[in-house]
Amino acid sequence: MTSTKFIIGIEPFVICLETSLSLVIKAIELQYGNHCFLLDDDSVFSDFHIQIKSPSVLRRRFRAQAQFYIDGKTPFKPLPLSQAYPFFEWGLNWCIASQIHQYLILHAAVVEKNGFALILSGQPGAGKSTLCAALINRGWRLLSDEMTVIDLKTKELIPIVRPVSLKNESIDIIKKFAPEAIFGDSFCDTAKGTVSHLKPGRTCVENSTKRAIAKVVIFPRYKEGAKTNLQVLDKGQTVIKLADNAFNYNVVGAQGFNALCDVVENSSCYDFEYSELDDAIKVIAELSC
Amino acid sequence: MNKTKPPLIILVFCKPEIIKAFNLSQWDLLIRQARYAGVLARLAFLLEKNEVFSFVPEKPLNHLQSALTFSRHFELSLSWEIDCITEALKPLDTPIIYLKGAAYFLAGDIAGQGRVSVDVDILVKKDRLDLVEKRLIFKGWRNQQYDAYDQKYYRQWMHELPPLVNIDRNTCIDVHHNILPITAKFCPDANKLLANIVKIEEKYAWVLATEDRILHSATHLFHEGEFDHGFRDLSDLDLLLKEFSAEQGFWNKLLQRAAELKQQTPLFYALRYTSLILQTPVPEAVLKASAEHSVNRIKQRFMDALFLRALMPNHVSCNDSWTGLARWLLFIRSHWLRMPWYLLIPHLYRKGMMHITGKEHH
Numbered sequence: 001m002t003s004t005k006f007i008i009g010i011e012p013f014v015i016c017l018e019t020s021l022s023l024v025i026k027a028i029e030l031q032y033g034n035h036c037f038l039l040d041d042d043s044v045f046s047d048f049h050i051q052i053k054s055p056s057v058l059r060r061r062f063r064a065q066a067q068f069y070i071d072g073k074t075p076f077k078p079l080p081l082s083q084a085y086p087f088f089e090w091g092l093n094w095c096i097a098s099q100i101h102q103y104l105i106l107h108a109a110v111v112e113k114n115g116f117a118l119i120l121s122g123q124p125g126a127g128k129s130t131l132c133a134a135l136i137n138r139g140w141r142l143l144s145d146e147m148t149v150i151d152l153k154t155k156e157l158i159p160i161v162r163p164v165s166l167k168n169e170s171i172d173i174i175k176k177f178a179p180e181a182i183f184g185d186s187f188c189d190t191a192k193g194t195v196s197h198l199k200p201g202r203t204c205v206e207n208s209t210k211r212a213i214a215k216v217v218i219f220p221r222y223k224e225g226a227k228t229n230l231q232v233l234d235k236g237q238t239v240i241k242l243a244d245n246a247f248n249y250n251v252v253g254a255q256g257f258n259a260l261c262d263v264v265e266n267s268s269c270y271d272f273e274y275s276e277l278d279d280a281i282k283v284i285a286e287l288s289c
Numbered sequence: 290m291n292k293t294k295p296p297l298i299i300l301v302f303c304k305p306e307i308i309k310a311f312n313l314s315q316w317d318l319l320i321r322q323a324r325y326a327g328v329l330a331r332l333a334f335l336l337e338k339n340e341v342f343s344f345v346p347e348k349p350l351n352h353l354q355s356a357l358t359f360s361r362h363f364e365l366s367l368s369w370e371i372d373c374i375t376e377a378l379k380p381l382d383t384p385i386i387y388l389k390g391a392a393y394f395l396a397g398d399i400a401g402q403g404r405v406s407v408d409v410d411i412l413v414k415k416d417r418l419d420l421v422e423k424r425l426i427f428k429g430w431r432n433q434q435y436d437a438y439d440q441k442y443y444r445q446w447m448h449e450l451p452p453l454v455n456i457d458r459n460t461c462i463d464v465h466h467n468i469l470p471i472t473a474k475f476c477p478d479a480n481k482l483l484a485n486i487v488k489i490e491e492k493y494a495w496v497l498a499t500e501d502r503i504l505h506s507a508t509h510l511f512h513e514g515e516f517d518h519g520f521r522d523l524s525d526l527d528l529l530l531k532e533f534s535a536e537q538g539f540w541n542k543l544l545q546r547a548a549e550l551k552q553q554t555p556l557f558y559a560l561r562y563t564s565l566i567l568q569t570p571v572p573e574a575v576l577k578a579s580a581e582h583s584v585n586r587i588k589q590r591f592m593d594a595l596f597l598r599a600l601m602p603n604h605v606s607c608n609d610s611w612t613g614l615a616r617w618l619l620f621i622r623s624h625w626l627r628m629p630w631y632l633l634i635p636h637l638y639r640k641g642m643m644h645i646t647g648k649e650h651h
Contacts, residue, residue: 014348041314042312042313042314042315043312043313043314044313044314044317045313045314045316045317045346045348045349046317047348047352049321071321071324071325071604071605072604072605073325099324099352099355100351100355101355101356101358101359101362102351102352102354102355102358250362251358251359251362252358252362253358253361253362253365255358
C-alpha cells in the first residue's frame with residue numbers, strides 16, 4: 001500500500017502525517033482544505049510526526065483497525081478502522097497536551113470578533129463546542145475549539161485553527177442552524193458517541209497567526225428549554241475552574257498561575273445557560289458592545 | 290560496531306557546536322531523537338553549557354524550552370517527594386540513601402540537570418527494611434496488588450521491596466537494601482556501600498560516594514533488561530565520569546572500588562561503551578586495566594553487537610533490523626544474571642503460565 005505524506009501548517013505547529021488509509025486522506029483533504037500544505041524539504045521542521053495505519057498484517061485479517069503512531073510509538077490501543085480520522089484528531093490533541101509546555105493550554109474554545117476574544121470553557125459535553133460552532137457561523141473568528149493556548153509572556157491567545165469536533169445531538173443542531181457549514185462524515189459508536197467535524201472557514205485559517213486578547217470568559221451549559229441566562233462569576237472561582245480544565249497547568253507552574261490570573265483579571269466572567277442559539281449569540285454580542 | 294553513521298543526537302552529545310550548521314530538517318530529527326531517548330532537557334543544558342544555545346532556531350527552541358519547563362516542574366515535584374519521604378522516615382534515625390536520578394539531583398551532579406525519571410529509589414540498611422516499609426505504609430504508601438508469589442519473589446531474592454505507591458500523590462518508591470539481587474553472582478556487600486555514604490548538607494538525605502554512584506549506574510545499566518532509557522543511562526555515566534574525573538586519583542580509586550565491590554565487569558562495560566559511543570575521555574591505561582575483566586574475544590564481539598544496538602536512543606531512526614533481537618536477548622540475559630538457573634527456570638515457568646492463563650497482574 002502506498003502511503004501519502006501530508007505536511008500541514010496548523011499554526012503555530014507543523015504536523016507531518018503519513019497515512020495509507022483512504023478514509024483519512026479524504027477527511028484531511030476536506031477538513032484541512034483551507035490550510036497550507038508544505039513541501040517536504042530541508043527547510044521544514046515538523047513538530048509532530050504522526051502515522052495512521054493498520055496495526056499489522058496479522059490483525060488486519062481479524063478486524064479492520066487503525067493505529068496511531070507518533071515517532072513509531074503507539075500510545076493508544078487501536079480503534080476500528082472507521083474511526084481512523086477522529087483518531088488522528090484525538091491523537092494530535094494528546095501530542096500537544098503532553099509535549100507542549102512553552103504555553104499554558106486550557107481545555108476551552110476561543111472565538112474573536114472585532115478584537116474581542118471570548119473563552120468558552122466547561123466540562124466535556126456541557127455545550128461549549130456547540131456554542132463555538134454557532135458563533136463562528138455568525139461572523140465570529142475561530143481561534144480554537146479544543147485548546148486555549150496562552151502565551152506566558154504576553155498573555156495573548158494563540159490560535160490553533162482545526163476542525164470543530166461536534167458530538168451527538170449538537171451535530172444536527174448545528175447542521176440545522178447553519179446549513180451552509182461544511183461537515184465531514186459522522187463517526188458512530190466512538191468513545192464519545194457520534195462525532196462529526198466542522199470544517200474551519202477560509203478567513204479563520206488565513207488569520208491563524210493573528211493573536212487575540214481575552215475579554216470575556218464564559219462557562220456555557222446547554223439545557224433543553226432553558227432561558228438564556230448570564231450569571232456573573234467570581235474571578236477567583238473562574239481561575240480555579242479554568243485551572244481544573246487545563247492540560248498543563250501543573251507543569252507550567254507559577255508562570256501559568258500568573259498568566260491565568262492576568263487573563264481572568266482583564267476579562268469579565270460568567271456562567272451561561274442557553275438553549276436557543278440565536279438568543280445566546282445575541283446576548284454574547286451585547287457583552288462585546 | 291555499527292558501520293553506519295551514528296545518530297544525530299550522539300554526534301551532538303560528542304560535539305555540541307555542530308548544531309550551528311544544522312538545517313531545520315536536521316533539527317527536526319535531533320529533537321525527536323532527544324525526546325524519545327529521554328534527554329531533551331539534558332540537550333538544552335548541554336547547548337547552554339557549550340554556549341551554542343543562541344544558535345537554536347525558533348521552532349526547535351520551543352521544544353527545548355518546553356522540556357526545560359517540564360524538568361523544572363519535575364525537580365519541584367521531586368523536592369517535594371523527598372520532603373515527604375524525609376518526614377516519613379526521619380523518626381527511624383537511619384540513613385536514607387537516595388539512588389540514581391534523585392541522588393544526582395541532591396548531590397548537584399551535572400547528570401542531575403534536566404534528568405526526568407518516574408520513581409524514587411532509596412537504599413536502607415537491611416535490618417531496617419521492615420521498619421522503613423512499616424513507616425512508609427503508615428504515612429500513606431501502599432503495596433500494589435502483588436500476589437503471594439510476587440511478594441515472595443521480591444522479599445526472598447531481590448534487592449528491593451515490591452514498589453510502594455503513595456495513595457495521595459500516586460508517586461512510586463523503590464526501597465532497596467542492595468544494588469543487585471541477593472541471588473546475583475556478583476552481588477556486592479551492602480555494608481561496604483554504606484560505609485562510604487555522603488550526607489547531603491541541611492537535608493535528611495544521603496547519597497553513595499562518587500565512585501559508588503558510577504558503579505551503581507554501571508551495574509544497573511549492564512544488568513538491565515529494558516533499554517527504553519538505555520541511552521539516557523549511558524549519558525548519565527558519561528557525565529558522571531567527566532565530572533568526577535577532574536579529581537586527582539579518581540581513576541585509580543574507581544578501579545579499586547570496583548574490585549572491592551566485585552563490579553569490575555559492569556565497570557568494564559561502562560568504560561567501553563561510554564568511550565565507544567559518547568567518546569568519554571577515559572585514559573588508555575584505565576581502559577586497559579579494566580579490560581582484564583572483559584569476557585573472551587568471541588563473547589565480547591557478541592556483546593558489542595547487542596549493546597551497541599540496545600544503547601542507541603529509543604527512536605525509530607536509531608534502530609537497524611537487529612535492534613529488536615538485541616534488546617530481546619539482553620532482556621533474557623538480565624534474568625539470567627539475576628538468579629541461578631535452578632531458581633530462574635521455575636520462575637519463568639510460573640510467569641509464563643500466569644501470562645497464558647491471563648492471571649498476570651503487571
